[in-house]
Amino acid sequence: MVVLNKIYTKTGDDGETALGNGARVAKHSMRVTAYGTTDELNSVVGLARLHAEGVTDTRLSLIQNDLFDLGADLCRPDMEKDADAEYPPLRIVSSQVDRLEAEIDEMNSGLKPLRSFILPGGSALSAYLHQCRTVARRAERLTVELATMESVNPAAVKYLNRLSDWFFVAARVANDNGTADVLWVPGANR
Template sequence: MGYRLSKIYTRTGDQGETGLGDGRRVPKDHPRIEAIGEVDSLNSQLGLLLAGLSEAGLDELSEVLGPCQHRLFDLGGELAMPSYQALNQAEVERLEAAIDLWNEELGPLKNFILPSGSALVAQAHVCRSQARSAERRCQQLNALEPLAGVGLAYINRLSDLLFVAARIIGRRQGLAEVLWQAATKP
């Protein structure tokens, strides 16, 4: 494959616009660019989580979450090129299967939990909340320009997977979940 980028700066965005894969120019604050940016931020946060999982020897979790970085890149491509479709229902089903498997081990959640306990648990929750933010941006775009394919379902399921991943990471680390405690009423 040839080079994807031969020059990092182009100066074409200096006036507040950027190009989409289909050749259109849009403002950098366009809902499509906002959605792409949120997906990109999630991918970066997921990379940080994966690095931590690798350092902790939690390769089983990395095997499930690692491919998600590639699929997020695919989703970014779909957002940048509206006629391009890379994700498919099998990817959504892969996430659902992992959620079901990990949930079987964890059992039901009896209370709200805090994004706490260890750096890895907290990072998984950062990824989860970033996935929710990306989903909201994609939904905002969808209201203006309907999105085709399974991207919305994928990002929704990924946030669910990341919640369950945070819980399973804590379990693998031998940590008790940090339960929310309601404020005492005056």
């Protein structure tokens, strides 16, 4: 259980922060950058939810919770020590990836195939979902980079990969099932 009764602790004033296992690292470390970007993504999802309703809002709520799970996963290195931990660390699991895939398939089933790349925009919700997509891709790139240096849960990388696809398809749905997508016209302004 999390208890936050004091918001500032002054323990980060020297440029370091604590990971989930208690280890102190520089605030600019790749691990902190990766999970910090998932936190940024969660904020953008919150903005998208201002324009979402019904099933889309419900699904975005689940994604926000998943992103906290992902942050908890990424802030806890040493996966090989999970079994020995006093409290088992929270890790992204394959069922979370599977849920995204099922939702992508369901949303995509009502869309016509793309014959052009699309530009971010159309409705406000679609524009925010495209912003979510690009921040998710950045979080994925940073997490993949982290995985070249330290242990990272492979399901976390898969989750981020599917999540950006989820945002892309959801953005098309938000644009009147793709009929209001803004199409790219190559070389239109030459």
